[in-house]
Amino acid sequence: MGRGLSPLQVWILKRAADSPEKDASRPEVALYSNRIVREFYGVRGAPGHRFQGPFAGDAAKHRPSITRALRRLEARGLIEVTHWVSRRSGGVSVALTDEGRAVADRLATPTPPGG
Numbered sequence: 001m002g003r004g005l006s007p008l009q010v011w012i013l014k015r016a017a018d019s020p021e022k023d024a025s026r027p028e029v030a031l032y033s034n035r036i037v038r039e040f041y042g043v044r045g046a047p048g049h050r051f052q053g054p055f056a057g058d059a060a061k062h063r064p065s066i067t068r069a070l071r072r073l074e075a076r077g078l079i080e081v082t083h084w085v086s087r088r089s090g091g092v093s094v095a096l097t098d099e100g101r102a103v104a105d106r107l108a109t110p111t112p113p114g115g
Contacts, residue, residue: 008069010107011040013078016096017104028082028095031070037062070094078103 005013012031019029037043041062070092073079078100083093096104 005103006069008036008040008065009073012036012069012073012094013096013100013104014107016079016094017101017108028093030091030093032091033063033066036066073100 015031016029043062070079070081073094074081077097079094080097081092082095
């Protein structure tokens, strides 16, 4: 399958698997780039969803990496992008495929010492 998963791809899979927004009737999860920037990259900005003023550049520089990670996960068959939200909000709805769920489950299982 090529190279392994990046830390961002691992984070996205775990987030999609563990999201409290997801349920059996609606398996997709909304992921917003501002939330990823805040939670994965640790960039803190103004309160709320938008990074404004001096924080805007910090958030914007990570968006291409986020888009690339999502597209690569989709190309590997681990997620299905069900809806790309507007560029302004920077959001996407994703659903784990069966293989994506299996990978997320393996990532969530601790590796035994020496294993």
